[in-house]
Amino acid sequence: MAVNCFKCRFFFTTWDARHPRGCKAYGFKTKELPSALVKRTSGMECLKFERKQEEGQRR
Structure with a gap:
């Protein structure tokens, strides 16, 4: 299953039109979804994915 x-x-x-999306865990910006770049370059699904806290939820 692909990472969302x-x-x-x-x-x-980001504000960069050439690289509008980024990943703080891996520290890069890209034109495509960061998980797609990770999959394409490493052959593995993203290992840094952590579901963000939804509004109204506590950790």
Whole structure:
């Protein structure tokens, strides 16, 4: 199953039009979803995924 970066606590959106998406866990910005880049370059699903806390939930 593919990782959904939009639900990950490390995902962020940048102001850079050439690299609009980023991953704080791996420390990079990219045009594609960070999980897709990780999968393409390593052959493995993202190992840093952590579901972000939904509004109203406590950890």
